[in-house]
Amino acid sequence: MAKPANRSRDAYHVGNLAPQLLAAARTLLEEVGPTKLSLRAVSERVGVSATAAYHHFQNRNELISHLAAQGFAELAAALQRACSNGSGLDRVRAGSLAYLHFARSNPALYQLMFSPEFTDEALIPALQRERLAAFGELKRMVAETLGQALDSSDVRKASVAAWSYIHGLTSLVIHGLLPGAADNSDEHFVERTLEGFAALAISCTTQIK
Amino acid sequence: MAKPANRSRDAYHVGNLAPQLLAAARTLLEEVGPTKLSLRAVSERVGVSATAAYHHFQNRNELISHLAAQGFAELAAALQRACSNGSGLDRVRAGSLAYLHFARSNPALYQLMFSPEFTDEALIPALQRERLAAFGELKRMVAETLGQALDSSDVRKASVAAWSYIHGLTSLVIHGLLPGAADNSDEHFVERTLEGFAALAISCTTQIK
């Protein structure tokens, strides 16, 4: 009996409650959606009083901030795994696919990551850090594609452009604004939009002449 | 005294409560943010009981759905006004600017328009309709830019690409994920991202050869 007080239904709970709360919240999040995740329900699922969470997090916002930070960390990892050795376009394709696939596999988490609740004031350090890490991964991919330095002007501009594109596509797909969002594959959306950009680019450059 | 019961503080209220509720909700929305808009606060601001709204809307979701529909209608109108006669690139610029400017002028409304609360199941007809109208306006602009028919394959693909880009950029700016989001102008963001796309496009096409 190395661990005596293991998962008892008694009054007092053992330690390491914070990770248990986060894990329960992560599960509940995808069950009830990003707007209906309640601290009370999370506590109840863990089997702890409604107010226990306040000894590990300042408030609900801090708990879901950690969830969002976790999401950005996983997104960064997914992007890192997606680094391909192909041509410039293949790299863009691979990164976009990894991004969209992560979000469609964790739709409520992805929506939470961009929740208006984090928009103003001070973010917790973890969220700020993982956000930057994820964007850094994206910048790295863009730098490799362009064959330029990470801090070059082109890489900075192209990174924001690339993030705008893939976040926008992902957001539209997840929110169901695109017809047949449920039926179509990640590849379908990425391929078609990349073709769309090509058509726009050609039209703009030829008209300039 | 053509209108006798005008804005009295008596128990019973005059008619046309629905538009009054919507107007109050629209104001409150930008004051408290998209996640904290409560039906009770809206009712109180209008000076009516907490349950009065239920005689004009099925529930909170239906009221904010009308708000979102209003947002899409105004976005469509803004895009329509932005139609420029310049080159292809100028048209893209003008449309993007109008889009971003509308969202930054109504940040809480824009976030509400893409709220996870509308993601699943059946939308109210008004929201569905105005969403399509706004996207239709965007399609029209893209069709003019490409010089192709509205229902052509290229226009459909390029429209989703363009919407992804501008919605993504807008979302990132509004949520404050881009450094210095408060300081920079709409023009700055649009110009820089368009340059970013150009850099990516050049890199991809030259590498293909």
Added chain:
DNA sequence: ACCTGAACACCGTTCAAGT
């Protein structure tokens, strides 16, 4: 140090009752 229970101020929503 960690957790609970009662309490408070807020929600959305239902329903019987009032005019």
Added chain:
DNA sequence: ACCTGAACACCGTTCAAGT
């Protein structure tokens, strides 16, 4: 037809009290 008031089930959060 339109509105109110009481009521219910849920929230987040504070705080004194328990181990």
